[in-house]
Amino acid sequence: MNMILALMQKHLWNNYAKRINKKFGSSKPHGGFYLNSIDLKKIINVFDTSQNIKIDLSRKKMYENTLLSESALYTLNDNNKYKDGENFLEIVKTFLTINNKFIKSIIKSNYRVVNIRAWEMLPSKKSFGPSDFHKDGLRPAHMKIMIYLSPLNLEYGTLQFLEEPPLVKDAGYVLIFQNSDLTHRAIPGDKYPRKLIELTVQRTFKDFHSAPKTGNCNDRNLKFPALVYLQ
Numbered sequence: 761m762n763m764i765l766a767l768m769q770k771h772l773w774n775n776y777a778k779r780i781n782k783k784f785g786s787s788k789p790h791g792g793f794y795l796n797s798i799d800l801k802k803i804i805n806v807f808d809t810s811q812n813i814k815i816d817l818s819r820k821k822m823y824e825n826t827l828l829s830e831s832a833l834y835t836l837n838d839n840n841k842y843k844d845g846e847n848f849l850e851i852v853k854t855f856l857t858i859n860n861k862f863i864k865s866i867i868k869s870n871y872r873v874v875n876i877r878a879w880e881m882l883p884s885k886k887s888f889g890p891s892d893f894h895k896d897g898l899r900p901a902h903m904k905i906m907i908y909l910s911p912l913n914l915e916y917g918t919l920q921f922l923e924e925p926p927l928v929k930d931a932g933y934v935l936i937f938q939n940s941d942l943t944h945r946a947i948p949g950d951k952y953p954r955k956l957i958e959l960t961v962q963r964t965f966k967d968f969h970s971a972p973k974t975g976n977c978n979d980r981n982l983k984f985p986a987l988v989y990l991q
Contacts, residue, residue, distance in 0.1 A: 769899075769984065776985035777900030780963045784869035787903060787963070790921075790937035791866035792929075795907070799858065800932040803851055804909050807878060807955060810847040815840075815977045822987050823875070823979035824899075839891075839948070845876030845974040848957060852876055852972050855907070859934070860969045866936045867903060867961065872968030872988050874902075875960035875975045880953040881917050881946060890946045893922055896939040898960070899981050904939040905959040908932070910952065917954030918947050936961075962988045 795803070814837050819825035828836070852873060856863065863871070881891075896904070912918040912929040919935065920926040922943035927935070937944075948954070959972070960981060966989060973988075982988055 772985055773899040773901065777963075780869060780901050780965070783965065784963070787868045787938065788866045788936075789942060790935065792933055792935045793859070793862045794930070795855075795859075795932040795934060797932070799855065800909070803855065803907065803957070804955075806848060806851045807843065807909055807957070810843045810878070812841045813844050813977065815842050817978060818976050819979055820975045822982055823975040824981055824983055825976075826978050826980055828978070839882055841880040841882065841953075842977050843878035845878065845977065848876050848878055849972060849974060852957070852959065853970055856969045856972060862934075863905065863936060863969070867963060869963045870965060870967040870969070871903075871961045872964050873905075873959045873972035873974075874962045874982055874988060875979055876972065877958040877960075877977055878956065879958075880955050881948050882953050883917065883949040883951055891948055893943050893945045895941065895943055898940045899985075900940075901963045901985070902940065902981055903961045903963070904935075904937060905961055906935040906937075907957040907959070908935070909955040909957070912954075913949075914947070915949050915951045917949035917952075920945055920947055964988055 815833060817825065856873065908929065909931060910916045911931045912927045912933060918926045926947055962981065
């Protein structure tokens with residue numbers, strides 16, 4: 761039964777991605793822009809006043825979840841300070857409304873945020889998980905929007921694509937990229953924590969940019985493509 765469900769999910773996602781690409785074309789591999797200073801300060805305030813949580817295996821019913829071992833969860837919680845995505849729904853809605861034009865110029869279709877994650881990557885931690893080169897392995901038709909609240913450099917930490925130098929950007933840089941197609945890694949800072957908000961985006965036929973949703977901290981994407989169209 762699990763095998764049949766897995767094959768059905770794979771078929772539905774592959775077919776959905778083909779239909780999206782046929783209507784809108786492919787998204788850009790990556791692109792970015794900067795927040796203005798006022799919006800950056802507002803988002804940082806929400807981030808800094810949000811309570812830290814521990815990442816675990818809890819999931820919402822409509823979501824696929826990353827299955828991690830107890831030791832992996834311990835290492836992630838030791839390397840990072842996580843936030844509850846529910847605390848960011850309103851500020852993310854504002855962010856998407858203000859920056860929708862820029863975001864769509866890279867995604868090249870309508871879209872909906874289906875998960876919100878936020879955390880501090882602590883400095884000088886051993887390479888593990890997201891800090892090793894990897895692809896995220898989300899279902900087709902997904903991208904990531906990374907909102908960096910601290911500078912991107914070797915002191916604060918940054919992101920690197922395979923065979924490219926680490927990114928060097930000022931605080932407030934927003935990176936949008938095909939996270940399951942491009943090999944990348946997060947680099948911990950050697951002095952300061954790296955603060956960021958990560959938005960998982962599903963490309964859609966209908967415009968949902970002002971209606972973000974979120975799963976739990978360890979959720980990945982919705983189980984089936986059609987679930988994104990439910991309110």
